[in-house]
Amino acid sequence: MIQETFSQGHSPIHNLTPRTRTLAAILLAFIIASCHELMPLLMALGGAIILIFTARLNLFKAGRRLLVIAGFLLLIWIVLPLTCGGPVIWQNSFLKIGQTGIDLALELTLKTSSMLLIFLALISTMSTADLAHALHSLKLPPKLVLLLLITYRYIFLIEDELQTMLRAAKIRNFQPGTSLHCYKTYANLLGMLFVRSAERAQRVHKAMLCRAFDGHFHSLTEYHNRPQDYCFLGFILILSVVIIIGEWQIVTLPAIF
């Protein structure tokens, strides 16, 4: 079941306008993505943790979201230390663990988890409809925003259709397995899902025509920044500057430009 687990809530973060949160999340994401050094990445992780607490997210549920990247992190922690060379830390007759790989794996771990936590704290705390309107106010093309709104609206319906069809297969004793019968059944089910969606799309288009739609999307939402929005943006700017300075102190200027 698709769920917006964190979108409802009361916290200083939930009180910010979606535009403020989106802007902050995008800014931080790109800054962190360009960092490589330990200090700024630790600061970013610190900032991310502060944001998670400020958003008053259920820590258990938020922690579970980190599992999304666990598989990938496990892979790089196994592979990179063995393959990247650098000063040898430990070795036996088969394996050699190198410093470069450990540094890289640590860097990726810090980056990935801080970016995920920031996304969780700032973006997952709004409904996707709000995100769409925020992106609209940040000048994403209106057609794309409309597409996002429609897609979001119908995923729940279509997921429901899919689940119901899977249940219908189940009550007819269908058991998934590695077999052509199984793949064929899934393919037919999905084919039916696509066909039903295309039919629905025709009806929806007609319904849009009935409401005088002519291709231009007008958003209802207007954002008015309040003091807390300015305060928060200020905080994010300071955090960004601190992270950038942290990165600069080690990397010489010409290397960045």
Next chain:
Amino acid sequence: MHIAEGVLSGPVIAAGFAVTAVGVGIGLKKLDFEHIAETGILAATFFVASLVHVPVGPSSAHLILNGVIGLLLGWAAFPAIAVALLLQAVFFQFGGFTTLGVNTAIMALPAVVCFYLFAPLLKKPGKIASTAAFSCGLLAVFLSAVLLGGALYFSNENFFEVATIAISTHIPIMIIEGFITLFCIGFLKKVRPEMLP
């Protein structure tokens, strides 16, 4: 198939956004308002369908289906996939803002390539059309895996082995996607041929 945030280097992120911006631009331009509802709803279907887990031996894999979406939408696959990936980021934290460009390109570029390669063959009689459908599913996933590997490798040469592993784990999935695409296109051909290009 997606790359987590924080893995890609600046130039790769920029290249991903450049490709995706062009693709989405062309897609939106070709998308007259007659087809907005269709593209949005098919994007939703694509999103939902890619949540389906199919058994692969003792483990399971989720479907990718970018071959099918390419055949159904052509260039509009770009905006559709971009939107679906943004929703995946929001709901499941698969990727995020910085990887949106690369991840979209990884899935949508093969979709468009397969559209041009295989769409004309689907109308041909029996065997040719079936082979085309199977190849479409297989090749779309293969190209995506290669692009994903490439994006990793160009971000940092030390990712070579990780990229190789990522590509090779997709081999069984390619075959399954081939079959699923074959049957799925067969279904559409029987039931609603006007959906196919």
Next chain:
Amino acid sequence: MKNMHTHSHHHQNNAAAVLALKELSFHYPEGPTILDELNFKLHERDHIGIAAPNGSGKSTLFHLIVGLLRPTAGSIIFNDKKITEEADFKGLRRQVGLLFQNADDQLFFPTVIEDVAFGPLNLGKSKSEALEISRQVLARLDLTDFADRITFKLSGGEKRLVALATVLAMEPKVLLLDEPTAGLDHKTKHKLIDLLNSFTDLSYLVVSHEFDFLTETTNHIYTMENGKILVDEELHIHHHEHAHRSGKQPHRHI
């Protein structure tokens, strides 16, 4: 079939005809004839019901009226003007509201208020005007609290009412309602009955398989057969019975 006449023979009304269909014929490309020289008039404040078998072309007829499909022959006359061009149909669609057979097809935005305001915004209203109209319509349907609800989380009956709100927000003169009661329970059905009975200044045409519902909401019930709209005398008996009944129970109407 003995006791059936075509609609035009039977229905006499001196008020102006808002909508007239003249010898309207239609078939889907390569399909059989669905409508066959159909004649029909809807007068001001007419409340007309249509009960006809599955596949007899009721939804098709509604789609033809608002120009979502084009007739293969015959004409649609709205406010004494023959409607042929898309531009004319655009004007017509502002005044003729269609409630779709499936509410989910008609609610394509995540939140209720966005959805209701979509029509007025497309008609060129400003944001604040559109919001104002939407709030009023929602209030009229007792849905004020629904404004910020997520459409896909509404129940079937709630969706139907919100879909009606999106249609009413376009301020139509004529309503076409396609099986508004399918799958609704008795309570919601009665809410809908009360609502329709409160639309004294609108004309409407309702398709339904439920005679009880039709008798409570319409003055005439027709059927469709062989691509034509017919008067079904048997149904009229139901109707008169109703007239009598609702006379006794005025509390059912708002």
Next chain:
Amino acid sequence: MKNMHTHSHHHQNNAAAVLALKELSFHYPEGPTILDELNFKLHERDHIGIAAPNGSGKSTLFHLIVGLLRPTAGSIIFNDKKITEEADFKGLRRQVGLLFQNADDQLFFPTVIEDVAFGPLNLGKSKSEALEISRQVLARLDLTDFADRITFKLSGGEKRLVALATVLAMEPKVLLLDEPTAGLDHKTKHKLIDLLNSFTDLSYLVVSHEFDFLTETTNHIYTMENGKILVDEELHIHHHEHAHRSGKQPHRHI
């Protein structure tokens, strides 16, 4: 509400109970209670109707019975055996056929025959056996000519009948029918009524908002309220009236 008793108080039948629900409770994760210590017995050859408001939990109840959802408390007893494990439910599903509220959800193969044969194939029948069973079932429902039709292009009523065929192809002992008449016209409804009345060797439980349909196809009508199945005396009056009526019109039954 005065004239309502819970089901168990009222219903007396000395035949064996095929299906018994004991103190069954259910709520969706983080949702309110939907079923609250519900008790119910279905005996052999029982034909029981349930009429209850939208959202009262009828579809949920059906899904619980066939193990698509798991109760939060209480038990499901089938043929005197308590069903708890998925393996037991698998056995139960061979004998309890569920007709979904929406036929479209149940049909996902291109042609009718493929769809009907899907169940028998899953039960381990060979291709030719599965085809043979499917042909027989289609013949029984007067659908022989439909075998090679594209399911998606069938009319609403035809889809419903084919969905029923897919269920019957599993050779169930008990049928659960979830609003089988929604959106059907009178002709198809009567076909369904005749069909149900021909199922003398099956037990079934029908959910419907249409009392006329229930009175023609069932011996008892219950309602659901506050998560329990109740006997509604008012509805029973309808029922007796029906018994009388169908006695006079035996030609309605196959």
